[in-house]
Amino acid sequence: MLDQISIRLSGQNGDGIFSSGDTLAKILTRSGLKVHGARSYQSIIRGGHVSYSIRANTGDVRAPADYIDVMVAIRPDSFIADVMPMMKAGGKVLYDSKGFRIKDPEVPEGVTLIDIPAMQMARDIDSSIKILYNTVFVGAVVAMYGLELEVHETMLKGFFQRKGDKVVQINLEAARAGYSWVEENTSKVEHSVVFDRSKDGIYIGGNETLALGMLNGGLQSYSWYPMTPATPVGSFLATYGPLSGCIVKQMEDEINVSNYAVGAAFAGARSACGTSGGGFALMSEAIGFASIIEAPVVFIEVARGGPSTGLPTKTEQGDLNQMLGASQGDFPRAIIAQEGIADGFYLGQESLNIAEKYQMPVIIASDLYMGEHFETLDGLDFDRIPIERGKLITEDIADDELPYLRYKLTDDGISPRVIPGVANGMHDAGSDEHDEDGALVSDKRAGFPEAIEVRIQQMKKRMKKMDGLLKELPPPEVWGPGPDEANLLVVSWGSSRDTVREALTQAEADGVKGASLNIKYILPFHGKEVGEILRAYESAGVKILGVEANYTGQMMRYIRGETGFEIKDKYLRYEGEYILPREVRGAIEQFMNGGLQQ
Amino acid sequence: MTETVELRVTSKDWQSHRPTWCPGCGDFGVLSATRKALVNTQWQPKDTVIVSGIGCSSNFPHFVGGYGIHTLHGRSQPVAQGIKLSNPDLNVIVAGGDGDGLAIGMGGFLHAARRNMDITYLIMDNQVYGLTVNQASPTSTMDRKTRSTPYGNIEHPISPVQLAISAGATFVARTFSKEGKQFESIMQAALEHKGFAFIDALSPCVTFNKVNTYDWFKERVYDLNAPDSDHDTSDKIAALTKADEDFSGQIPIGIFYQTQKPTYEELDPTIQKFGNVITRGALKIDPETRNKILADFR
Numbered sequence: 001m002l003d004q005i006s007i008r009l010s011g012q013n014g015d016g017i018f019s020s021g022d023t024l025a026k027i028l029t030r031s032g033l034k035v036h037g038a039r040s041y042q043s044i045i046r047g048g049h050v051s052y053s054i055r056a057n058t059g060d061v062r063a064p065a066d067y068i069d070v071m072v073a074i075r076p077d078s079f080i081a082d083v084m085p086m087m088k089a090g091g092k093v094l095y096d097s098k099g100f101r102i103k104d105p106e107v108p109e110g111v112t113l114i115d116i117p118a119m120q121m122a123r124d125i126d127s128s129i130k131i132l133y134n135t136v137f138v139g140a141v142v143a144m145y146g147l148e149l150e151v152h153e154t155m156l157k158g159f160f161q162r163k164g165d166k167v168v169q170i171n172l173e174a175a176r177a178g179y180s181w182v183e184e185n186t187s188k189v190e191h192s193v194v195f196d197r198s199k200d201g202i203y204i205g206g207n208e209t210l211a212l213g214m215l216n217g218g219l220q221s222y223s224w225y226p227m228t229p230a231t232p233v234g235s236f237l238a239t240y241g242p243l244s245g246c247i248v249k250q251m252e253d254e255i256n257v258s259n260y261a262v263g264a265a266f267a268g269a270r271s272a273c274g275t276s277g278g279g280f281a282l283m284s285e286a287i288g289f290a291s292i293i294e295a296p297v298v299f300i301e302v303a304r305g306g307p308s309t310g311l312p313t314k315t316e317q318g319d320l321n322q323m324l325g326a327s328q329g330d331f332p333r334a335i336i337a338q339e340g341i342a343d344g345f346y347l348g349q350e351s352l353n354i355a356e357k358y359q360m361p362v363i364i365a366s367d368l369y370m371g372e373h374f375e376t377l378d379g380l381d382f383d384r385i386p387i388e389r390g391k392l393i394t395e396d397i398a399d400d401e402l403p404y405l406r407y408k409l410t411d412d413g414i415s416p417r418v419i420p421g422v423a424n425g426m427h428d429a430g431s432d433e434h435d436e437d438g439a440l441v442s443d444k445r446a447g448f449p450e451a452i453e454v455r456i457q458q459m460k461k462r463m464k465k466m467d468g469l470l471k472e473l474p475p476p477e478v479w480g481p482g483p484d485e486a487n488l489l490v491v492s493w494g495s496s497r498d499t500v501r502e503a504l505t506q507a508e509a510d511g512v513k514g515a516s517l518n519i520k521y522i523l524p525f526h527g528k529e530v531g532e533i534l535r536a537y538e539s540a541g542v543k544i545l546g547v548e549a550n551y552t553g554q555m556m557r558y559i560r561g562e563t564g565f566e567i568k569d570k571y572l573r574y575e576g577e578y579i580l581p582r583e584v585r586g587a588i589e590q591f592m593n594g595g596l597q598q
Numbered sequence: 599m600t601e602t603v604e605l606r607v608t609s610k611d612w613q614s615h616r617p618t619w620c621p622g623c624g625d626f627g628v629l630s631a632t633r634k635a636l637v638n639t640q641w642q643p644k645d646t647v648i649v650s651g652i653g654c655s656s657n658f659p660h661f662v663g664g665y666g667i668h669t670l671h672g673r674s675q676p677v678a679q680g681i682k683l684s685n686p687d688l689n690v691i692v693a694g695g696d697g698d699g700l701a702i703g704m705g706g707f708l709h710a711a712r713r714n715m716d717i718t719y720l721i722m723d724n725q726v727y728g729l730t731v732n733q734a735s736p737t738s739t740m741d742r743k744t745r746s747t748p749y750g751n752i753e754h755p756i757s758p759v760q761l762a763i764s765a766g767a768t769f770v771a772r773t774f775s776k777e778g779k780q781f782e783s784i785m786q787a788a789l790e791h792k793g794f795a796f797i798d799a800l801s802p803c804v805t806f807n808k809v810n811t812y813d814w815f816k817e818r819v820y821d822l823n824a825p826d827s828d829h830d831t832s833d834k835i836a837a838l839t840k841a842d843e844d845f846s847g848q849i850p851i852g853i854f855y856q857t858q859k860p861t862y863e864e865l866d867p868t869i870q871k872f873g874n875v876i877t878r879g880a881l882k883i884d885p886e887t888r889n890k891i892l893a894d895f896r
């Protein structure tokens with residue numbers, strides 16, 4: 001008896017795997033379950049190999065399934081790429097030997113093959129719709145798990161209504177055909193998961209929650225240039241921005257995307273822009289520009305596998321060094337990692353507040369896995385985080401309050417910020433070093449004692465904002481047992497959080513008492529607190545393991561630089577696939593029993 | 599942004615820091631003609647933003663009243679677009695050099711022109727890189743000797759006027775910094791033009807360009823829009839042909855091309871629905887829209 005649901009649809013581009021997966025995930029969500037959905041795909045539009053994995057249960061599901069119980073294997077390649085590595089005894093494979101010419105496929109021992117003539121059934125219903133077979137397969141999966149056909153039907157009606165009644169009717173027939181075939185020809189999956197149609201969540205991805213959060217944070221300007229895997233943020237906002245007062249501008253390249261965002265911020269808009277690693281490299285100069293003119297801009301970096309064009313459709317946490325090193329000179333900026341799907345919603349709002357309160361660029365570190373996997377959420381709190389704009393002047397300045405100084409020296413380093421249109425607030429914002437009024441000190445005045453003094457004052461003023469921000473940010477918290485009870489501490493960051501924690505939960509069965517420290521606020525960094533945590537666990541004799549998705553252990557090096565504490569043992573992944581809990585568990589097992597072999 | 603009693607704007611309102619240009623620099627003429635044109639428009643300095651890149655000429659915003667933003671080398675266009683779309687009620691003027699706008703900023707320039715936002719763009723064209731002390735620019739003529747072309751320039755110059763016309767600018771002119779009267783009236787027409795207005799302002803660098811000097815230009819320029827001229831500013835092909843007269847012969851100055859097209863901001867779906875998003879304010883998603891969005895994820 002299975003205690004969770006674990007399905008994968010596997011095929012090639014053009015099989016409609018993504019929309020079928022979405023349909024199935026939403027059927028499960030509408031049946032009251034929490035779903036985790038993750039896709040695997042390649043950088044081509046037709047052919048190749050794609051899959052959509054779904055894991056669902058009654059409680060929160062925040063990591064991908066370790067094994068697949070029901071596989072829809074449409075293409076011969078599905079057996080090599082999905083069935084063999086992801087299935088074990090007891091699993092069931094739905095496939096169509098005739099329709100897709102699959103002869104004697106190889107499967108792990110104990111896996112049942114169910115040969116369903118999906119293609120023929122689809123053709124019998126309507127031979128003009130080429131990929132109708134995917135609806136047949138989904139109908140079959142619905143039956144396998146004893147889900148209600150009616151929920152599937154409602155989904156299809158909603159999805160296809162804009163294509164007209166005939167298309168709806170055809171799809172309904174296909175779903176029913178797949179469903180009935182299973183009822184009549186094979187045994188169902190035995191499981192203990194209870195469906196409850198009265199529950200109602202949303203099924204949404206990490207890029208979308210981030211975008212939704214920013215929109216709810218009063219975002220007024222978003223600029224972008226398409227780049228996988230950051231594109232969904234842009235398409236979400238292109239669709240919904242115009243419904244909620246946000247101007248969305250696709251620019252000609254990421255250099256201009258980022259400078260557009262600075263212009264919008266200067267004008268007084270809540271402003272953000274987004275890209276992946278390659279585009280972020282082009283944004284570098286604008287980040288320092290935003291910082292020196294003290295314009296609040298949120299820069300989103302959804303990483304793919306690097307270097308260069310790298311692995312466009314695969315995940316990696318490989319851009320930390322780039323984010324830390326982006327743009328010349330010393331300047332204040334924040335770097336915050338997205339840790340989860342729901343987290344994205346709140347982080348989107350928080351990041352805009354930080355940018356405006358501290359008048360500095362904020363970089364959000366995400367990655368393909370984080371941005372492009374989906375979870376069911378019930379209840380996002382749209383009112384939890386208020387819109388905070390900091391020291392912003394939008395009313396005319398009275399004559400007796402003059403002179404207005406845009407870069408006025410203050411105790412917290414934050415100067416009241418005026419926006420164009422305000423009387424008596426006129427000034428020049430310059431990318432050159434400037435004085436309190438915005439006048440350049442880089443030309444005629446440079447080198448004179450007065451200019452040297454101005455430079456020192458302005459540097460100190462700007463950098464002081466980092467101290468204030470660090471105090472406001474919540475210090476890191478350890479999940480799991482304290483130093484005295486634990487025997488393992490795993491250190492990770494951003495998107496690795498939930499997979500690591502699921503692995504630690506699993507590893508309890510192996511006698512592991514695991515704690516997890518997942519870094520979210522990267523800059524400014526709680527170096528003191530993180531150092532104290534690491535030393536507390538180390539001196540209690542707890543073993544410490546770093547886990548991250550890159551080759552050199554960028555976060556572990558950063559932690560060493562900031563705390564002086566070296567995390568020697570690391571489980572590093574850089575092949576691009578998202579990490580499974582069982583893989584982390586395996587690494588933990590090795591580590592606890594002698595040493596990691598990598 | 600409360601309503602104030604608007605007094606008559608005078609030249610004094612457009613004064614700012616003292617220019618740091620070399621004595622005699624062509625940019626002085628550009629500055630004074632621009633200030634006069636600004637007075638003619640009676641725009642409020644507080645509602646005006648001058649955007650520039652980096653270069654001698656890009657120090658412009660510091661020398662003119664109003665709000666100024668002195669951006670990065672070659673990046674004035676995207677910054678100006680971010681400002682204009684966020685707050686379409688602002689008057690946005692972009693100024694910079696030929697290196698800034700035609701080398702590093704070329705992409706931004708062409709895309710700005712095609713979008714036809716209501717922005718005025720002024721290139722102070724001295725056919726050289728001034729601030730980095732004398733290298734060839736995209737408008738440097740063949741054979742010119744500079745520090746980057748000590749054996750003579752072997753690249754053909756490009757025509758900013760032709761580029762602007764083909765990219766879709768709806769007002770395209772060329773003028774000369776010593777022709778104060780013409781400059782002022784062209785500048786005013788550009789400012790008042792609704793759409794992307796481009797001016798190629800011939801503005802000699804007295805320090806580094808010893809070829810294309812004031813006298814050199816004075817001998818060659820002629821008024822394209824003179825009463826006896828048959829140039830039709832609504833004829834795009836005629837304008838491109840006129841702009842093809844290279845600097846080896848006579849140099850036409852005046853308005854090459856002008857037309858009317860909807861501006862980007864008139865077509866933007868968010869602006870159509872909400873108008874100016876800055877004056878609307880930064881707001882949470884209203885409950886109705888929230889439900890509409892979430893419904894797509896159920």
Ligand SMILES: Cc1ncc(C[n+]2csc(CCOP(=O)(O)OP(=O)(O)O)c2C)c(N)n1
Nearest residue numbers: 652653654655671695696697698727728729
């Ligand atoms: C990214 C970048 N590259 C190079 C420079 C150096 N730089 C400053 S101004 C300039 C060219 C100036 O020429 P132009 O735009 O024609 O203006 P002018 O000084 O002649 O008015 C260059 C190359 C820079 N500031 N930034």
Ligand code: SF4
Nearest residue numbers: 620623654728803804
């Ligand atoms: S170097 Fe040339 S362009 Fe620069 S200020 Fe001097 S004269 Fe003007």
